[in-house]
Amino acid sequence: MPGGQAELFPPAERPPVIDGATAPVPGSEGLDLETLRARAAECRACDLYERATQVVFGEGPEDAELVLIGEQPGDKEDLAGHPFVGPAGDVLDRALEEAGIDRSVTYVTNAVKHFKWKPAGKVRLHQKPNAREVAACRPWWEAEIAAIRPSVVCCLGATAAQAVFGSDYRVTRERGTFRELPDGTWATATIHPSAVLRSNDREEAFAGLVADLRLVAERLSGPR
Ligand code: URA
Secondary structure (H helix, E strand, O other): OHHHOOOOOOOOOOOOOOOOOOOOOOOOOOOOHHHHHHHHOOOOOOHHHHOOOOOOOOEOOOOOOEEEEEOOOOHHHHHHOOOOOOHHHHHHHHHHHHHOOOHHHEEEEEOOOOOOEEEEOOEEEEOOOOHHHHHHHHHHHHHHHHHHOOOEEEEEOHHHHHHHHOOOOOHHHHOOOOEEOOOOOEEEEEOOHHHHHHOOOHHHHHHHHHHHHHHHHHHHHOOO
16 A cells, blocks of 8 residues: 555555556654645655545544544545535535534545546536546545544445445445444444435435434444
8 A cells, every 4th residue: 555554444446556646645653634635645655636626534533432434525625625514515414413423523535636627618527437546546535544543434325435445335225234343433324415305305305414423423322
């Protein structure tokens, strides 16, 4: 693995060897979030930095009990430099509130830290990151989790869930169930908040997201 960082989550694909990469990937465990954020701003581990406005690193307290991992920043997040501040962030905020989880004590990040998009007229259309881009960004969220050591990690959507659990993970089949990771962190997944916005039945999709997040809240308040 680039930089020799210890493996936290074994099942998923390891980052590929990146030809000619000058990426300042995290070198070891023990880096604090501030240092990681500064280094990530210089990341060139894949090409996405070329078209993104900026890196959008995770945000939240260093001692957060819960880490939420989304897919990648969207258009609004890319411009603002903060995760989940656009329409999907509004859904996430409402769902967290209904589930009784305080976003301000939650660390929110993404599996991929640059916005991937293609032009469509005047708008920038979201494009799903490919496996290579997800793998290239892996050291960052692994290092975020190593710095925070949360009790629970919750993946929002398939991209994050497959980054954490492996490519055969299916959110539809396993959402709301928990797996203990080798470092003792409990991890689960639910749908991505933007899936609520795309759903034909938004109310039902939102209720499902809240139900999964309530399980996260229970796990956070239960015995460790
Ligand atoms: N979607 C994501 O996955 N992450 C964000 O930060 C915003 C939208």
